[in-house]
Structures are given as structure tokens and as C-alpha cells.
Amino acid sequence: MSKQKNYLSGREIKAIAKANAREMKRLEAYKNRKAPESEFITTMHDDQNILEIDDLHTFFFTEQGIVKAVNGVSYSVPKNSVVGVVGESGCGKSVTSMSVMRLIQGPTGQIVDGSIRFKSYDYKRDEKGNPIPKAEAAGEYEMEEKVYDIAKMPIHEIHRIRGKQVAMIFQEPMTSLNPVFTIGQQLDEVTLLHQPGATRASAKAKSEDMLRLVGIIPENVYHAFPHELSGGMRQRVMIAMALAAEPRLIIADEPTTALDVTIQAQILDLLQDIKNKIDGSILLITHDLGVIAEMADYVVVMYAGKVIEKGTVYEIFQDPRHPYTIGLQKSKPTMTLDDSTELYNIPGNVPNPINMPDHCYFKERCVQCTAKCSGDYPGMVQVSPTHFVACHLYGEEENHG
DSSP: OOOOOOOOOOHHHHHHHHHHHHHHHHHHHTTTOOOOOGGGGGOOOSEEEEEEEEEEEEEEETTTTEEEEEEEEEEEEEEEOOOEEOTTTTTTTHHHHHHHHTTTOOTTTEEEEEEEEEEEEEOBBBSSSSSOOOSTTTTTTTTEEEEGGGGGSOOOOOGGGBTTEEEOOOHEEEEEHHHOOOHHHHHHHHHHHHHHTOOHHHOOOOHHHHHHHOOOHHHHHHTTOOOGGGEEEHHHHHHHHTTOOOEEEEESSSTTTSHHHHHHHHHHHHHHHEEEEEESSSEOOOOOOOHHHHHEEEEEEEEEEEEEEEEEHHHHHHHHHHHHHHHHHHOOOOOOTTTTTTOOOOOOOOOOSOOOSSSSTTTOOOOOOOGGSSSSOOOEEEEETTTOOTTTOTTTTTOOO
16 A cells, blocks of 8 residues: 655645735736726625625635635625624634735735625725815815625725724734834824825824724823733724724724733623714634624635535524534533533544545544545535525535525
């Protein structure tokens, strides 16, 4: 019996590098092209959604091969709702959100295929791209609603969306805030960049209002540097910065990861309060099922770069269908767990992201695996009007969605 080869030869590495270089060059050229607006204007499939991610593929080109970090992801964010995305580390949660923000680091990281439709409500602009003032109101501008396909936008056009329409709260505020500028300078910059006609004085006033909104006394923080604040205060500043341009969608990527339990609760309460005050939605990325249960209206479960189940928060927690979702919930410690009971863990490991199998990615770890699981990757099956699962346990008799 021949020994299985678990390494690449020099010739194979060179061939991969050559193919990758060719594909990266093509994708970089597409990303940096000059294109008329008509190329990235589209329509929403459901007018009640503010964001629709459709068959998104985001890959990383490495010397060992192509890492399919996001491999055909589809889900939506309805207006005025919180959508929680949950899964193990490395499942593609953050890469999906970074794709929405167009912050994937090129040339190795690229959006390869798919659509990211976003419903924008922004300034109406003239042929030169300048906002059109209202004739009857000084200092105000004409507004209009447009739907952009973010995945197809040239990178120099993304300023229409990023920061103004879609804002992001990152995992670790200490690495996200610039250490050499004060909190006030960094907050003011958001208003000066995205608000036409803004002055230093109006930007400062807006920054102070945002700090008050997140429970910070401006006089104590505006002139401070990031290192002078606690972790909870820095995260509040990040939230204030995200809110400064009044976005329609806030992406919160693990907003409570580095905080203690008490501060976590305060930040979650703050996000919930803000969601009720603003006319917008929140896309909450986390691995904490407790956070999802408390905050979300809808839940998306990801595994190995794919969505394996999605539905309302009630459906996912009270009637989970996919064995992985069930395993995640069984893995969570509870107050009733005694010292003699071993905490459940999902057996096995995630498959190699460079060499994914053709069958279900969860097959080798699944305790309910059947012969059918060795076939093609399961399609998404609709088990209720709002509940979908990708699993062979739910067959063709169900409605597909």
C-alpha cells in the first residue's frame, strides 16, 4: 500500500503560485476598475431587507492552495432587526462581515463571486459626485434610496457605503483605535469625512453627543488617548464612532470578547438600547450562544465557510435541526451541570480548508451520519417559512429555500 502524500513538491508549489498570481491579478484589476454606477446598481430580492448576501465566495490564495474561507454563503438582514451569526472560530463569520465592509486584505484575499446587496439611503449627487443641496433648506441635502451590490463596486467607490451607511465595531478596540490621536480627534474625523459642510466645531459637538449616547461624559474622555481608558470605555468609544455617521447597518464583530462579564452585560444592554433608538439593523458576529439568545431576532449558524442552518432565534434555540447546531448548544455549560458530569464536546476536527470534501463538511464529526451523507453536499432545505437547514436528514419532501 502506497504511503499517502501529505506535502507538496517544489514543482507543485510553483504551479500553484503561478495560477494564484494570474487569478489575483485578474481580481485586483476588476476591483480597481473604473465603472459606471449602472454596473453595481441593483434591486433587493425582498424589500423588507436592508442587506442580502447571496452565494458569496471569498477566498485566500496561499502557497499551499486556495483557502475557501467563505464558500457560497447566503443570508439576509431585515430592517430594524438583529441578526446573530454564530459558529466555531475559523468558520467564516468575520470574513463574511469583512467582505461586506470590503476590508479583505488583497491581493491574497479576494471576493471571487456572489452578491452583497445593500439598500442605501444617501445624498443625491450631481454628475461630479457632489451632494445636491435642498433649495428650500440651507445646510440640508437631497436624499435618495439606492441598492448597491457591494461585491461588484470598484474599491474607490466604497466610500459611499463604508463608515457612512455601514459601520463596524471591531473585536479589540485597543488595536482599532489609533494610539497617537485623541479620542476626540478620531471621533471628529468620522463626521468631517461623511457629513457635507461639517466644520470642526460641528464635528466636535456631534462627537460629544455620541459619547453621551453611549454613557460617557465627554469632558472626561474627549481629550484622552486610547491607552488612558479601560477596555469597556474603549469599546463604548468604538460604538460611538460607529454611530457618528448614523449608519443603517452596524456590524458588531465579537464586541464583548476581551471584556469581563459585568462590562459585557453593559455593552450588550447598550447595543440593545441603541438598536431601539436608531432606524437601523445590527449584524452581530459572535461564538457566544448566550449573547445570541439575548440579542438576536434571527440566527445564522456557520460551519467551515458555509451556512448550515438559519431561522428565528426561537427556532434555532427551541427546535435546532442540524447536528452541528445541536452539538453547539450541548457544548454550552449550564447552571445545572454538576462536577461529576463531563461537558459535551463535538468530536473530531474541521476539515482542511484547502482541500474540502465534496460531501457534507460535518460528516466526519456527525453522530447522526447516514450513508446518504457520503454523497453530494446537502442543499438548503426549508423546514418552516423562516427556518432552513442544510442536512441530508431532511429530505426532498421538504420545501427547498
